[in-house]
Amino acid sequence: MPPDAPENGSVSNPTHLSLKETFSGAIFETTEAYGEIGFVVDPAKIVEISSYLKHVQGFERLSSVTAVDWWPREPRFEIVYQLHSIRRNLRARLKIRVSAGTAVDSVTVVWRSANWYEREVFDLFGVTFANHPNLERIMMPMDFEGHPLRKDFPIHGYRYSYRDE
Amino acid sequence: MSFLQNQFEKNFLTTSVDYLFNWARKSSLWPLQFGLACCAIEMIASTTSRFDIARFGAEVFRPSPRQSDLMIVAGTVTLKMGPVLRRIYEQMPEPKWVISMGACSSVGGPFNTYSVLQGVDKIVPVDVYVTGCPPRPENLFYALLKLQEKIDATPHLVRKPTHVRLEEAMLEDFKRRIMVAQTPEPAPALVTLG
Numbered sequence: 001m002p003p004d005a006p007e008n009g010s011v012s013n014p015t016h017l018s019l020k021e022t023f024s025g026a027i028f029e030t031t032e033a034y035g036e037i038g039f040v041v042d043p044a045k046i047v048e049i050s051s052y053l054k055h056v057q058g059f060e061r062l063s064s065v066t067a068v069d070w071w072p073r074e075p076r077f078e079i080v081y082q083l084h085s086i087r088r089n090l091r092a093r094l095k096i097r098v099s100a101g102t103a104v105d106s107v108t109v110v111w112r113s114a115n116w117y118e119r120e121v122f123d124l125f126g127v128t129f130a131n132h133p134n135l136e137r138i139m140m141p142m143d144f145e146g147h148p149l150r151k152d153f154p155i156h157g158y159r160y161s162y163r164d165e
Numbered sequence: 166m167s168f169l170q171n172q173f174e175k176n177f178l179t180t181s182v183d184y185l186f187n188w189a190r191k192s193s194l195w196p197l198q199f200g201l202a203c204c205a206i207e208m209i210a211s212t213t214s215r216f217d218i219a220r221f222g223a224e225v226f227r228p229s230p231r232q233s234d235l236m237i238v239a240g241t242v243t244l245k246m247g248p249v250l251r252r253i254y255e256q257m258p259e260p261k262w263v264i265s266m267g268a269c270s271s272v273g274g275p276f277n278t279y280s281v282l283q284g285v286d287k288i289v290p291v292d293v294y295v296t297g298c299p300p301r302p303e304n305l306f307y308a309l310l311k312l313q314e315k316i317d318a319t320p321h322l323v324r325k326p327t328h329v330r331l332e333e334a335m336l337e338d339f340k341r342r343i344m345v346a347q348t349p350e351p352a353p354a355l356v357t358l359g
Contacts, residue, residue, distance in 0.1 A: 140280070141245050148279055157279030 013037050015057055015092065023049055031093075038093035043104055046096055050081070050110040059083035059092055062107070065117035067125045071151040075099040077127055081107070098127065106132040124149040183319070190234075190260060191316040194223040194309070197233035197257065199250065201240025204267040204299040208239045211302035218302070221309050230256040235312070236289070237305075241269040242282040254289045262316070264308050265291045268298045 015037055016030045026042035026049065041049050053059045064082040081094040098104055106129040107114045118129045119138040126147035129135055137144065146158045200208055211218045218224050227233040230253045242250060254263070265285050268274035271294045273283035285291060292315060293308040300308075 146279075153279075155278050 015090075018057070019049070019052070022052060036091050036093060038095065040095045040097065043096040043098050043102070046094075047105045047107060047109060049094070050107045053083060053092065053094070054110050057092075058085045058087050059090075061086060062111035062113050062117075063091075065107075065114055065121060067121045067127060067149075069125060069149065069151045075102075077125060079104060079121065079127065100126065103128045103130040105130050106135075108132060123147065126150060187317050187319055191313040192222045193225075194221075194235040194262070194312070195225045195227050195233045196223055196235040196237050197230050197253070198226045198228060199236055199238050199240075199253070201238070201242060201246065202267075202269060202299075204239035204269070207299045207302055208237055208266065208305065211305050216302040216306070218306065218309070221306060221313070223309055230254070231258060233257060234261045236261065236263045237266050238263065238270040238285045238289075238291075239266040239299075241274065241276060242285050243280050244282055245280070247282050247288055250285065251288045262292045262312055263289050264293045264295060264305075264312060266295045266305060266308070267300055268296065271296070274298065 013030075013032050016032070016039075019039065020027050020030070023041070023045060026045040027039055028042065029038075029040035031038040039049075061084040062081060063084045064080075066080050066082075068078040068080065070076050070078060075097045077098050077100065079096050079098065083092040083094060085091070096104065104127060106118055108118065109131065115133065116138060118132055119135060121127050122129060122132075122135055123137045123139050124147055136142070140148065144157075146153055148157070198205075198208070200206075210216060212224055212226065223235065230236075234257065236254060236257065238250065254261070263285075265271045269276065269281070270285045271291075273281050277283065282288070293312050295304050295308045297304050
């Protein structure tokens with residue numbers, strides 16, 4: 001690691017400090033590396049924190065929502081929100097960790113662009129989002145079974161195998 | 166006085182209807198662009214002046230299936246794309262032919278996975294398969310020449326040559342595979358293509 005990348009847990013950044021003051025107890029980890037800041041936060045507070053980051057800290061753009069499956073670790077899913085502030089020319093990474101079967105509050109009320117991203121995460125990882133306006137599959141066929149980007153998904157799927165051919 | 170008068174006195178030739186029709190069909194194949202992946206780039210490249218598919222009379226790529234008689238399936242066919250491909254094939258007027266271009270559309274290529282159709286011949290009848298990943302334009306031309314040979318060798322004039330080759334067993338097999346894809350435990354023995 002280059003010398004200019006600080007260790008994880010640095011709280012030198014003003015956004016980190018203000019977030020820690022506002023949501024004490026809901027911020028589990030903070031990181032800062034290569035000019036990008038990151039947080040791991042409480043899944044129950046995701047909408048409040050998103051709203052704060054958008055309206056107070058100026059992260060008006062949600063550039064991506066994705067997920068990581070850390071199976072068999074628990075909680076297995078890590079939902080990653082990539083934020084971008086055009087005004088401040090700054091990017092931030094917001095993460096929450098949830099178990100399978102736990103519904104995550106949708107952030108479509110804060111950023112409307114989260115709609116399709118959350119559908120994608122639901123389709124491929126099987127994470128459900130509460131209060132989502134239209135939570136259905138976006139990539140796989142509607143009658144598909146299973147969530148193919150889960151680490152325990154068999155490569156041929158649950159319903160069909162080409163191995164006999 | 167009609168303009169046709171005295172026009173047939175000098176020039177005539179004797180041939181068979183089969184030969185004439187086959188010659189017409191093979192010499193101006195109008196391909197349907199069905200580019201799905203990187204093979205499509207080679208298919209597009211084959212129309213450029215460097216390779217020039219027009220030398221074989223097949224340069225008129227049509228965006229509409231209703232105007233084309235040759236479907237070049239170039240690329241990976243996913244299970245979601247399968248029904249769309251079949252529907253577009255059905256929209257093409259007879260007579261029609263299919264070239265399966267590349268490893269993916271022929272046998273699934275490297276994608277032996279939950280989302281990829283293992284060969285386009287499971288849903289439409291294929292006349293010529295092209296190997297390669299992706300095939301160079303020369304490979305596509307060779308397939309085109311092979312197809313022209315095949316059309317030329319059509320023994321008798323059939324109104325719908327495709328129907329001769331598209332057996333009911335293939336349709337049943339297609340339906341069965343779709344059903345298989347929706348049952349939790351697939352049947353051990355599948356119907357093999359005739």
